[in-house]
Amino acid sequence: MRDKIIHLTSGEIATLWTGYMNDSMSKCVLKFMLQHIEDPDIKPVVQNAYDISSSHLDSLLTIFEQDNYVQPNGFVEQDVNLDSPWLYTDLFCLSYINHIAKVGMVSYSGSVAMSDREDIRNYFTNALNESIELFNRSTEIALAKGVNARHPYIEVPKETNYVDSKKYMSGLNPLTQKRPLNAIEISHLYMNIETNTIGLKLCLSFAQTSPTKEVQDFMLRAKKVSQKHIKVFTDTLLENDMDVPEVPDLAISDSTTKTFSDKLIMFHMSLLMSAGIGNYATAAAASQRSDLMVDYERLSLEVSKLAKSGADIMIENNWLEQPPRTKDREKLARNKEG
Incomplete structure (x- = not known):
């Protein structure tokens, strides 16, 4: 005590x-x-x-x-x-x-x-x-x-260097050649491939096993978003002649039996999307090539819109538990007796 x-x-x-x-x-x-x-x-x-x-x-x-x-x-x-x-x-x-x-x-x-x-x-x-x-x-x-998903390998630095041109930050102009990715940018690209792969498999498992059509449809939409984002990040690595390491085979079964409640799986996806938006924000802040920053910002907006539609489904079905909040003082003042 x-x-x-x-x-x-x-x-x-x-x-x-x-x-x-x-x-x-x-x-x-x-x-x-x-x-x-x-x-x-x-x-x-x-x-x-x-x-x-x-x-x-x-x-x-x-x-x-x-x-x-x-x-x-x-x-x-x-x-x-x-x-x-x-x-x-x-x-x-x-x-x-x-x-x-x-x-x-x-x-x-x-x-x-x-x-x-x-x-x-x-x-x-x-x-x-x-x-x-x-x-x-x-x-x-x-x-x-031997199944750990390793980040791509690059040559260990042998000397230090300083940025000698403002072009280092560029990347949006299609008429100019983009500089090679640096180690920080590579690490975030690969991490977001990993997290989207796990999210994609969870979406499939939830779509298969949910008995509710609007939840199934939402999960399939989320799966497509994850696939698109994986492709964006993978293509960026490949354009820079980077090998994309094999992500472990995260297989799921073909079961269609209800396993988790719709309330749980919608909350789970909300949690994953919140974490994903945070990852993208961190990656955008750490990346120094402007095209990568723009990619993370537009993909974050896409996830935010998806999360909003998921929250709407949860609210409609009374699945969204409200976090603690302050009292509406103005309402209390208006409704007081006397």
Whole structure:
């Protein structure tokens, strides 16, 4: 018990709510994966991810109770059908774990920075360290199996150089030759190929197994967007005589049995799209060729429009849980009695 009550700030309320929603969703997905994984090397890391999500939820519930913070609905056992057939290969599950660990590292580092109270900072610091360990462990397993998706190789620099022309930043003029990509630009292009590949496979699996036509149609639209973006990034690498490394075969089965609730899969896609927009913004800021900046900006707008249409579907079906917010003071003033 704390001797002095220190109320939660808006930043802490937001990050705790987000963490609960994400972990309750992850727990459902990971529990389903554990039903079917056979690889003795991969299953323990998926179990570890499941245990982490379960532990997070317990810790968050303790904080909620302590601070009289109403528990979000999030996602529960009814949001996953554990009796449905196999849907994801063991290798896909490994890649999925690696991906959510990356998302966790970004998310939890931001949550630490937005927290002031010691117990909240400690919680998110621990969650960040767990995400780092999960990423390292899943990467080591993928390397040992020879299925890790490696970024393209370039020659190691032997000398330092400075930019000697403003043309270094150009790239939009079709009449001039674009300079070769630098290492930073290559790394972001390839990372976004990876993340879109995982998103594409998830879209297919959700489209196959959702019984709702508007959700199926949305997932197929999202799949096409991912395919288009993969092609844009791949073509950019190929135009620069870069080999595009093989992304592991992230196969899914042909099951059409309902596996996850529509509420869960729409939330999952919303989370992926938010992460994707963040990745594109980071990539645009890090890229120094103007054509790449423009590509990331227009593709971000495309994802934002898709996310908006997904949110509309969630609102229409009462699937979109509202984050904590302030009271409408003007409304309270107008509606008060007397």
